Amino acid sequence: MIAVRVCRYSVPARFIGRTVRVVLRSSDLIVFHGRTEIARHPRLTARGAERVVLDHFLEVLLAKPGAMAGPEALDQARLKGTFTAAHEAFWAAAKKAEGDTEGTKQLVHVLLLHRHLEHRDVIAGIRSALSVGAHTADIVALEARKAAQSDGRSPIVTVTGPAPALPGPEPSEVVSLNVRRAVRLPTDQRPLPSLDRWDQLLNRSRKEAP
Structure with a gap:
């Protein structure tokens, strides 16, 4: 805040x-x-x-799902209509099946889908998942994409403005190449190269030499 x-x-x-x-x-x-x-x-x-906007706190709620039960952000989302009866039904079903903590985490993952998928598609995905007794965010995402494709639309939200900035240094700061590599590149898990075959070629060349 x-x-x-x-x-x-x-x-x-x-x-x-x-x-x-x-x-x-x-x-x-x-x-x-x-x-x-x-x-x-x-x-x-x-x-x-x-x-307060509920979406601003989703990463925090993943780590502390117990805080979801009564924050001001959830109340305002309900009043605004962005947290719908479909969300409430999914939350109740997920908590019943997996317990309060894991069920709430599944709800938060569903709310995160709204950042990338159309609101109406996520709602359709929730309803389709509930209709077959499913209560996981993966099923909701799959059904949401199917709902968009059945209408001949791309399920991905078109971003009209600049994307949110990722955590990082201010533009005026200089980032070393080593730090940049550490942030952007995955760890190289390949084994170190071996020169055994090269040594064999060298020995063979020496033996064949006149």
């Missing part, structure tokens, strides 16, 4: 501890990390008012 004037607004949890820049307009508030927009809210005016 960030405090602006007398109100508080949420930002994605991956930006905890980072410096952000706020543009305050007459009707809305926009939050930037560097030059990348990371959050946008209607401007609040009442002292102590808070505007």
Whole structure:
């Protein structure tokens, strides 16, 4: 959460501890990390008012699923209509089948699907999964893609604005090549090369030489 004037607004949890820049307009508030927009809210005016978006906290809720039961973010998502009756039904079924902790994690994974898939497709995927007694995010994702394809559409959300910035140094910082490799490249698991065959060729060449 960030405090602006007398109100508080949420930002994605991956930006905890980072410096952000706020543009305050007459009707809305926009939050930037560097030059990348990371959050946008209607401007609040009442002292102590808070505007929270459930999506901003999903990574935290994966680590602490018990916090899902009653946060302000969930209440606001319900009022806004982004957390629907389909989500509630999936959550109840997942908790019944796998327990509160694992069932809630499955719900969070379903909510993460909204970042990449159309909202209507995710809802269709939830309903299809529940209709066959399934309660995992993988089945919901599969059914969501099938719902989009049956309508002749791409299931992937088209991003019209800049993608959220990943955690990393500010643009003014210089990153060494070694650090960049450590972040971007996977560990090389291949065995070290052997020169045994090369040595054999050298020995053979010496024996055949006149």
